[in-house]
Amino acid sequence: MSIQGRFSIFFRTFFKYASLCLAAFISLVPLAVCVITAFKTNDEYKTTNVMTLPENWGYFENFKIAWQKANMGVAFFNSFLVLIVVLTGSILFGTMLAYVLNRFRFPGNGLIRNLFLFATLIPGIATQVTVYRIMYSLGLIDTLHGYMILLMGADVISIYIFLQFFENIPVSLDESAIVDGSTYFGVFFKILFPLLKPAIITSLILKGVATYNEYYMASLYLQSKNKLVTVSTSLYKFTGPLGSQYNYICAGVIITMIPALIIFISCQKQIYSGLTQGAVKG
Numbered sequence: 001m002s003i004q005g006r007f008s009i010f011f012r013t014f015f016k017y018a019s020l021c022l023a024a025f026i027s028l029v030p031l032a033v034c035v036i037t038a039f040k041t042n043d044e045y046k047t048t049n050v051m052t053l054p055e056n057w058g059y060f061e062n063f064k065i066a067w068q069k070a071n072m073g074v075a076f077f078n079s080f081l082v083l084i085v086v087l088t089g090s091i092l093f094g095t096m097l098a099y100v101l102n103r104f105r106f107p108g109n110g111l112i113r114n115l116f117l118f119a120t121l122i123p124g125i126a127t128q129v130t131v132y133r134i135m136y137s138l139g140l141i142d143t144l145h146g147y148m149i150l151l152m153g154a155d156v157i158s159i160y161i162f163l164q165f166f167e168n169i170p171v172s173l174d175e176s177a178i179v180d181g182s183t184y185f186g187v188f189f190k191i192l193f194p195l196l197k198p199a200i201i202t203s204l205i206l207k208g209v210a211t212y213n214e215y216y217m218a219s220l221y222l223q224s225k226n227k228l229v230t231v232s233t234s235l236y237k238f239t240g241p242l243g244s245q246y247n248y249i250c251a252g253v254i255i256t257m258i259p260a261l262i263i264f265i266s267c268q269k270q271i272y273s274g275l276t277q278g279a280v281k282g
Contacts, residue, residue: 038062038250045247062251066235070252071226075234076259079212082148082230086211089152091200098162099188103174113163116156128220135221142223150221151211158203165199166192212260231256 037045039054039062066072101109131150132141140146169192177187215232222228225236235252238245 034250034253037247038254040247042247062247063255066238066248066252066255069248070234070237071229072231072234072252072255074227075229075231078144078229079231082144082151083208083211085148086151087204087208089148090155090158090207091203093152094155094158094203095162095193095196095200096188098159098166099192101159102163102166103171116159120156125216132220141221142228144222144228147218147221147228150217151214155203155207158199158207161199161202162196165196169195209260 033050036053037050039057039059040048041054041056041059041061044052044054101113135141135146135150138146140149173191174187177191178184182190213232214230218230218233219236222230222233225233235249235256238248238252
């Protein structure tokens, strides 16, 4: 191999690993700063920079204060209740809608698909005035069930994932089941729904992460910050016009990360399997 060829291989390898190291550094620095700040006392936080290590790594007072003052017990309960209801409703509605659009041909089928695609081009913030007026007219402002209904809106990405999976499931399965006397609901729940497992796992991951981290609508529609607090809005109590108490905020952020980390470590095989098998194929 010529010197030019060796230099080209070396440059590509160096650039690849340098890019990976840079991406890892950018991703890990905020997390490291958050961990360091969470273990600092008030005096250390006020007198040291963000990268100065705390004197005592066993200082857990910030975590206790964050848990108590932010009412994080209620926040976790509300967030997990919202997660269960929203994910269940979204999966059921999304799979049934994809089933109807894929298996039944009717006037307007293509129009509905195009409208879903068009909806992804509209920023969600642009429709909030109209959505808020509708929620207010229905008396769903400042209610947990109204917030759940709002989040259970059609998830276009999940619908297209389900549609792609239905394209790969032969229609002969439906026809055979109907000939044997099954209903459309029986075909869907007993035959097709179990086959959608990879797509369902992918949708659960995408929707679950978005719901758990959702802040804007939780802050706008859940106005009783004491009883209707969620994980994403609970730490707002440590902000104010005179400054933010970031040592408590960082401690609260670490607390909110623990459940997600436990779920990821426990189910990482299923998550990786679902993501790889649930990827949309061209």
